[in-house]
Amino acid sequence: MAIIRVHTTQNVTLEYETASLGERILAALIDYAIIFAWFGVWVGLGAWAVSSAGPTKNTGSKDETAGIILLVIIALPYVFYHLVCEVFFNGQSLGKKARHIRVMRLDGTAPRFGDYLMRWLLRIFDSGMIAVIAVAASSRGQRLGDMAAGTTVVSVRPRPAQATPLAADLAEVARYRVVFPQAAQLADHDVALVRQLVYQAQARGNYELLHETANKVKALTHIETDLPDLPFLQTVLRDHAHLAAQE
Structure with missing residues (x-):
């Protein structure tokens, strides 16, 4: 794993170990398991509600509205999960927290909201094998979103x-x-x-x-x-x- 060295204004050199590709993949798998569990719970609740209601007349518009609400409830956490977690949990999603890794700026400071937003926006193009290849090829363990935001993911596990x-x-x-x-x-x-x-x-x-x-x-x-x-x-x-x- 690469070492990120940051020289502070107090003449102190800080060293951070970048998170390994394996740790980042495991963290991502945990995050997706949480998202799919959320999806499964709400789909199950929706199916139960439909089966409990039984056949009724003239409920087309109501069913359509309920379906839209259910879709929004399911989709919002999937879309905003990483952004919300990293902003409110100090650069960590639940998967990152479980694997003791977090997002950090290359200058050693905590990322700002704009940095988290940039990483989140580029997830549209920077996911799956693209992210894996980028992290593996980068000397600082950065995916495309990290490169654009000036961040990386480091290990916070005690050495x-x-x-x-x-x-x-x-x-x-x-x-x-x-x-x-x-x-x-x-x-x-x-x-x-x-x-x-x-x-x-x-x-x-x-x-x-x-x-x-x-x-x-x-x-x-x-x-x-x-x-x-x-x-x-x-x-x-x-x-x-x-x-x-x-x-």
């Missing part, structure tokens, strides 16, 4: 190396450059708690916990930054470890 996350690499202490000197204000018990919370949030994919932890750290240290929550917390803890080693 094995993160099983004991954020511990300082002693071999790099000498050349490490502190990004947030305010990290020295954190007490040792605060740092231990933050490490535990970050590990739990990564393991469970709990982005709300990451966000709350990041906000608490910012309140304690008065740090202002536009870094995403996880890279911010990782950087603060590395800074704290480095500063503590210099005392």
Whole structure:
């Protein structure tokens, strides 16, 4: 899998692993299973309603109206499923959430509505084997919609190396450059708690916990930054470890 490297304004390099083609296919299969389940439920309900009503006279217009309403109920989720999910679930459809992958801009920031809209609009031409071939051929794992929107799909599954996350690499202490000197204000018990919370949030994919932890750290240290929550917390803890080693 390719690695997306993003250099932030805080002189921090972030690395993201692009989602594999297999993971994206599995996520798509889960999404289609959900859509077809929705389709099956409403078709079953419609068939049951028709059979329960029995033969009646002069109901042609009513049946036609009911059929149109049923068609709209079935079609709307199919048409707008990916757009709505990605906008409201932080770049993840239900299938992507199940496979721990999500949409991200190539500059490391969260996609805007226009980016999600562009990806959705190009699904008309960019689906099935066309999407598979595009993702396989792209060095950044992009389908046509991603190329147009400047996005890709990355893995948010915790890496094995993160099983004991954020511990300082002693071999790099000498050349490490502190990004947030305010990290020295954190007490040792605060740092231990933050490490535990970050590990739990990564393991469970709990982005709300990451966000709350990041906000608490910012309140304690008065740090202002536009870094995403996880890279911010990782950087603060590395800074704290480095500063503590210099005392």
